[in-house]
Amino acid sequence: MSDVPGLDRAGLTRWLERAHPELTAGPLTATLLAGGRSNLTYRVDGARLPLVVRRPPLGHVLSSAHDMRREHRVISALETSTVPVPHAVDVVDDTETREVTGTVFLVMQHVSGSVLARPELNQDWTPGGLHGLSLHLAEVLADLHSVDPGSVGLAGFGRPDGYLARQLRTWRRQYDASRSRELPALDTLQDRLGALLPEQNPRAAVVHGDYRLDNVIVDGPPDAPRVAAVVDWEMATLGDPLVDLGMLGMYWEFAELTGGAGPAVGAVVPGAGYPGLDELVDAYAARAGVATPDLSWYRAFATYKLAVILEGIHYRFRAGETVGDGFDGIGDLVAPLAEDGLARTAPRRS
Secondary structure (H helix, E strand, O other), X not given: OOOOOOOOHHHHHHHHHHHOHHHOOOOOEEEEOOOOOOOEEEEEEOXXXXXXXXXXXXXXXXXXXXXXXXXXXXXXXXXXXXXXXXXXXXXXXXXOOOXXXXXXEEEEEOOOOEOOOOHHHHXXXXXXXXXXXXXXXHHHHHHHHHOOHHHXXXXXXXXXXXXXXXXXXXXXXXXXXXXXXXXXXXXHHHHXXXXXXXXXXXXXXXXXXXXXXXXXXXXXXXXXOEEEEEOOXXXXXXXXXXXXXXXXXXXHOHHHHHOOOXXXXXXXXXXXXXXXXXXXXXXXXXXXXXXXXXXXXXXXXHHHHHHHHHHHHHHHHHOOOOOOOOOOOHHHHHHHHHHHHHHHOOOOOO
């Protein structure tokens, strides 16, 4: 059997035997997991327990958006908190030896459960179960934002002061690195977000950076599923927690935003049992013990950030540097996202 793209199974077997002999049981097999259009994620079997390997995407890589060391550090720290995360096994720099991936890669224990990434996956759960899961998703986010960074070894994980301004500069650089066509709405949104930058939020927190339903693993009975683990932490830092809430809100209404088109609609669709965003935000606020926030700027920033990410994926797709199916329509989502962000930041009429 040939290796899956981006991962040498024989090299991984040799590395595991050398670095973690306690996990060695024989030759390894690897499967590229469905879902995720950025970092590549593989399920690995044949060790003493199922593992997961993550590595940056092939080809054109925006370094700060695919940081395996950052992901390893944060999930290792949060294992001592109430936030459910996978157990981190190791993080390895393979850029010189090129034995396994030729990149920095992360190894974690596999967490049993499902990822609700598509509407058809909702059929495994009852409407009441999905409603309760949604509120739990919001409460887990509130729990994350309530973690004292210093108590889990993350005091120096980021710089909350000036976080939003730095975020805009970072994503501007990411956008510039992926430019291959004219996108006037996205350029205008970028400028408007800078002009309307909110004041510093005094409630600094560990921020996931891409918090949404299909970045958690769900497990439990059909009528009472729960969040078993939060994954995809490579953009985590210390900053304004409302950025996570804005991102969750944007994805929650993504089907409406895109008209149900494209390959990234997600599982949150009308009629499945999911509550409205207002109920989700109220559940978060109640758990966090804060007032229900105004998310207008944060929702617009979420659409901008996702548009830049998708434009990067579109760039790699055009260069033939993506793995898997479903990338041909990614670029079509960028303009609608930018237009939505502009609508959310438009001057309000009196």
